[in-house]
Amino acid sequence: MRPSRAARAAACAAALVLAGCASRGPQLPPVTVSGLPASVELDSTPFFPQQDYQCGPAALATVLVASGAQVSPDELVAEVYLPGRKGSLQAELIAAARARGRLPYLLPPSLDDLLAQLAAGHPVLVLQKTGAGPWPGWHYAVVIGYDVSRDRLLLRSGTESRLEMSPTYFRATWDRADRWAMILLEPGRLPARADFVRYMEAAAGLESVGRLDEAGQAYRAAAQHWPGESLPRLALANIALARGDEATAERELRAALSLAPDDVAARNNLAEVLRSMGCPESARREIAIAARRAEGGPLAAAVASTQRRIDASSGPDGPGCPAD
């Protein structure tokens, strides 16, 4: 019985693709070069076999429990499952993690970075596109390890507690999900190879939804880990202000400015704090500097708004205001 022309064409195409992949050899990044161990398996990571369409709650519960939270997939269904889509959105997984006081750190799109997080003890929640076209097959799973000698990644996925996956298949499915990957951190802990912008975005997300304690811990860790950056100080000042603590805010903003005298946001915020503390003259001085620096930049409008507010309060500094 002869195969149909279409089947032969498909087989040829598939063979070509397979051949292309095979000729590249082992697919895991060269871990010895990046200083990572040859194999990792986070076997204490819990396993929650998923129910139909509910890999979101199952995968999220996995990484939440691994990060020290107490939760079951059933509890998460109400927060992350969309009946009309029969699945869960990435943003809602992030939101549910924040709601439990965990910092949701989105990894750079790099398999090497993913392995580094595993080596540091963090299981990684990933999105995969296991289909195509009208059957995209979006799926969440948790990577719990890798083995260079066997050239395999290890995942908790669906109803499989220990799925061995070739890097080829992982890359094919993960690349098409824009290499989305997330780890959860207790506030104050940093990821491996922490990326400043990604970390600060995650921490700012905590602050945005009102988790001030956790955001503050995250910002303090950032200030320690990146002592030359002004943004963590600005962020700590914002937390202080949200609590009505103007003295701390002023201190943190001055620290930010000593690190980065050209930091427009810190200068603007300091001016506003000084105004609020009854130091309008100092406020006017600071906002004038901020306005000059902000000229033509993205913050110009915000600074102008603050300056109008400050200019409306006239008079000299009250007692207790900073000299000079």
Add this chain to the structure above:
Amino acid sequence: MRNRFVIYVVCLAMLNLGSPLVAQAELIGTLQAVEASTRAQDLATVSSALARDQVRAQFVALGVDPAQVETRVAALTDSELRTLAGKISEAPAGADALAVIGIVFLVLLILEAVGVIDVFKKFP
């Protein structure tokens, strides 16, 4: 660098919108007309409110328990809401891995890569 500016703006916006200082500014009613001319801030505020409403409506339409809708919307940041608004029906929604193996998966990949499979999406 640009990302840091974005964070500065976000932090600054948070300061202006959420801190006790804003409460004081609102007490000084005469300044509100002056601040209304800050178009950039106005637009950001409006689009966040709009995005929130859109996402809320989409959640309801997608079958979220009405008692849960507010909680879920409130758990998202303004920028997440703006990203989601109007796109929830197409955004990736992780569910089940397709039990597609070997050759069939490769054929799907090839068809997607050459743009054939996307044609299906155009048909209802």
